[in-house]
Amino acid sequence: MVRLPASPLARQGRLLSRIVKLLREERNLTSRQTAARMKMQLRTYQDFEAGKREFSFTKVRRFARGVGADPFGILLAMYLHDPEAALEVMDNRMPMAFYVGMRRLRKAIGAELATIPPAQVLLAMRRVEEELLAYLARRAAGTEDWLEQAFAEILDDPPDDDT
Incomplete structure (x- = not known):
């Protein structure tokens, strides 16, 4: 039996792979359709979905835009080690709403944010x-x-x- 690499980056790649595949399948998209929506070659997308490349926030954002998901939901799911979390916020974009709220809060409070x-x-x-x-x-x-x-x-x- 072949063992998959156990390094943190390899685990991160496998987790991102599960999240991306779950969201793509939820939208009933093929890899080819998703690659086209991301404006990239099919092979590049397949490597991205398989977690074979180094993590790229740019690709996560392009993927999220392509499938209509929340990029912050994808990141949250990675931090939580829970692919389902990305699916749960895919359409309501709650993590993005929190991000927008945090930007507003930071603008309103400024440096005093560090004192809370x-x-x-x-x-x-x-x-x-x-x-x-x-x-x-x-x-x-x-x-x-x-x-x-x-x-x-x-x-x-x-x-x-x-x-």
């Missing part, structure tokens, strides 16, 4: 979490209400045609 303790950041993130959970609850309640109303309309007696 991590505990304060976690407290703020807890508030974000609470807001997002409340949003999901409201959305679920709205969906349930809509379904209940739709089911009631379907189950109501039809109007008489003789009237």
